[in-house]
Amino acid sequence: MRLLQLKAENFRLIRTLSLHPHGRLNVIFGANAAGKTSLLEILYVLGRGRSFRGASPQEWEGPDRPGWLVFGRVEHPLSALRQSLGLRFAGEQTEIRVDGRAATSLDLLRTLPVQILEPGMHKMLQEGPVYRRSFLDWGVFHVEPQFLPLWRRYRRALRQRNQLLRAGADDRQIAAWEPELAEAGEQLDAQRCAHLDAIRPAVLAGIEVLIGEGEWHFDLYPGWTRTMALREVLARQRTADRRLGSTQAGPHRAELRIRAGGHRAKNRISRGQQKMLIAALLLAQCTEIGRRTGRHPVLLIDDFTAELAEPYQAALLAAIQAYPGQTFITAFTRSGVLARELDAAVFHVEHGVVTSSAD
Numbered sequence: 436m437r438l439l440q441l442k443a444e445n446f447r448l449i450r451t452l453s454l455h456p457h458g459r460l461n462v463i464f465g466a467n468a469a470g471k472t473s474l475l476e477i478l479y480v481l482g483r484g485r486s487f488r489g490a491s492p493q494e495w496e497g498p499d500r501p502g503w504l505v506f507g508r509v510e511h512p513l514s515a516l517r518q519s520l521g522l523r524f525a526g527e528q529t530e531i532r533v534d535g536r537a538a539t540s541l542d543l544l545r546t547l548p549v550q551i552l553e554p555g556m557h558k559m560l561q562e563g564p565v566y567r568r569s570f571l572d573w574g575v576f577h578v579e580p581q582f583l584p585l586w587r588r589y590r591r592a593l594r595q596r597n598q599l600l601r602a603g604a605d606d607r608q609i610a611a612w613e614p615e616l617a618e619a620g621e622q623l624d625a626q627r628c629a630h631l632d633a634i635r636p637a638v639l640a641g642i643e644v645l646i647g648e649g650e651w652h653f654d655l656y657p658g659w660t661r662t663m664a665l666r667e668v669l670a671r672q673r674t675a676d677r678r679l680g681s682t683q684a685g686p687h688r689a690e691l692r693i694r695a696g697g698h699r700a701k702n703r704i705s706r707g708q709q710k711m712l713i714a715a716l717l718l719a720q721c722t723e724i725g726r727r728t729g730r731h732p733v734l735l736i737d738d739f740t741a742e743l744a745e746p747y748q749a750a751l752l753a754a755i756q757a758y759p760g761q762t763f764i765t766a767f768t769r770s771g772v773l774a775r776e777l778d779a780a781v782f783h784v785e786h787g788v789v790t791s792s793a794d
C-alpha cells in the first residue's frame with residue numbers, strides 16, 4: 436500500500452501535521468525528543484489502531500486540548516483504488532472510519548499493513564516465544580484469509596477446554612472439545628509452516644547480505660511433539676492438564692526457533708547483528724505479503740543508524756531501497772550513509788513541527 440497523504444492533530448507533541456510522502460523512501464531527521472518516533476507512531480496507529488509503544492489513546496493527547504485526530508489517504512498500487520482512513524479520539528473511545536464509514540481496527544489492519552523496526556523489537560529475539568509467534572502470525576494473517584477465522588475457532592475451543600479443566604470436569608466433557616481444538620490447531624500450524632517456508636529463502640539471502648555468511652536455521656516447534664497427532668497428545672495429557680489447570684499442547688505454545696551456528700541466536704550475535712537479523716526477517720515477510728497480495732506493507736524504521744556502523748548502515752539502506760514498498764526511516768542527522776544523495780522525500784522535525792525539505 437502506498438500512503439499518499441498523512442494528517443494529524445494534537446497527537447503527542449505534534450500539534451498539527453500534513454504531509455505528502457514519497458512513494459518509496461521517506462527520511463525523517465530530528466534531534467532527541469523532536470517528535471520523530473511520534474510521527475512513526477501516527478503511521479502505525481493508522482494501520483493498526485494501536486501504538487507500538489503500548490500507551491493508551493488517552494496518553495497520545497497533545498497539550499492543546501483533549502482528543503487527537505489521525506487521517507491518511509492510501510492507494511492500492513495495482514488497482515489504483517484510493518481509500519481514506521481516519522481515527523479520532525474525543526475523550527472516551529477511539530472512533531475509526533474507513534472511507535467515511537464506521538470501522539474497526541481490523542478494517543485498518545486489512546487496509547493498511549504497517550510493520551515497524553524499532554529498538555523495542557529486540558524483544559523478538561531476547562524474550563519469550565510470544566514475540567516470535569506474533570511476528571509469524573502477522574504475516575500469516577495477511578497472506579492467508581482463513582487464518583483469523585481459524586484462530587478464533589481455536590481460541591474458543593481452547594477457552595472452553597481450559598474452563599472445564601479448571602472446573603474439574605470429567606474426561607468425557609473435556610474430550611468433547613478436543614477434536615475441534617486439534618483440527619483447528621493442526622491447520623493453524625500448517626499455515627504457519629507454509630509462511631515460514633515461503634519466507635525462509637529470502638530471510639537467509641537477506642542475512643547473507645546484511646550480516647554476512649553464516650549457518651542459520653529457522654524452525655517452527657508447533658507446540659506439541661510432531662511425531663504425534665495433536666488430538667492424541669491432548670488425550671494423553673488430559674490428566675496433567677487438569678492438574679495444571681490449562682492446556683499445555685497446541686499452537687498457542689508454538690516457538691519459532693532461530694539458531695546461528697548451532698546456538699540460540701540471541702546468545703551468539705551482537706546488538707547490531709540482532710537489528711540486522713530482525714530487518715532481514717521483516718523485509719522478507721513484507722516482500723512475501725506484497726508478492727501474495729499485491730500490497731507491500733509500509734515499513735517504518737525508527738532510529739535507523741542506532742547500533743549500526745557505516746557498512747551495516749549501507750547494507751540496510753540498500754535493502755530498504757530494493758524493497759518495493761513504502762518506507763519511513765528516522766535519524767538524528769544527515770550523516771553517514773544518509774548524507775548521500777537519496778531518491779527520497781526528506782522531512783525535518785523540530786519541537787513537534789514537521790517540515791519537508793522541498794518546502
Ligand SMILES: Nc1ncnc2c1ncn2[C@@H]1O[C@H](COP(=O)(O)OP(=O)(O)OP(=O)(O)O)[C@@H](O)[C@H]1O
Pocket residue numbers: 446447448465466467468469470471472473474494495496497498
Ligand atoms: N501526550 C504528549 N503530549 C505532549 N508531548 C508528549 C506527549 N507524549 C510524549 N511527549 C513528548 O514528546 C517527546 C518525545 O517525542 P518522540 O519520542 O517522538 O521523540 P524522538 O524525536 O523520537 O526522540 P528520540 O530520538 O530521543 O527518541 C518527549 O519530549 C515527550 O515528553
